[in-house]
Amino acid sequence: MFLLRSSAALRSAIAPAMRPAANSVAQSSLRAFSSSVRLLEGHGPPIIQGEGSKSGEVPSNLSQATGSERFELLGRMQGVDVWGMQPLDATRVGTIKDPILVESLYPERVIGCTGSPADSHDTVWISLNTDLKHHRCPECGSVYSLNYLAPPEDHGDEHH
Template identity: 35%
Template structure:
């Protein structure tokens, strides 16, 4: 039963990963940075986008541009996971917490902290490496 549930969830994750990969590969359209902030004859008060600042505004602008996962938080499939070809984990920071489901029927997640510039091996034998996330300007 657990195996069946895991396979169903894995198929959903694969499909959503494929869709977001196709979206990310296309050229991102520019979003007007003044959108929602400036009053016009149609609108007299700023909308949600006009009130948002910082990370929230970045996320809203990215979603308007078609990027549903601007912070790369979605589930990723493991690559080969060898010393020569580790699974690459993108991050805006110098460290990131990563969870690994070591076995197909595992009921727990193995958590580890990855640091910039070094590879880390999970208990199941897969290697992971932190790489810088490509920053896209959405017209903040």
């Protein structure tokens, strides 16, 4: 009987805010990631992984690459620039009415302006974001605008 009273006393001494709720993230994070119900139902990002190497063979980059590295390797094999690394349009100076559009899957992207025509001034690094509609190079005056390509559900209120 004494043990029951003391354990009840200990439980009541713990502040309610310190106790995790029944469905809290703290308890759900103890579950193994591989057993997540959402992953088993097909939710979440696709898992991109190679087949690995055969026993006794040295694996190639393609056979052991996973995630974004494998995505990039597969794109290169098909001749596709998956990250869009081509240079920005330097044949003209961007204006407020016709800015140079920079596509991004993130709400912020850093670009390097070398002027128009290309290499007419040293590289000036400009951080484009969704807070401002237009960003101007302080050296040549060219105007850039970020074209945020993320799905609408990823656009938070802070980006509008």
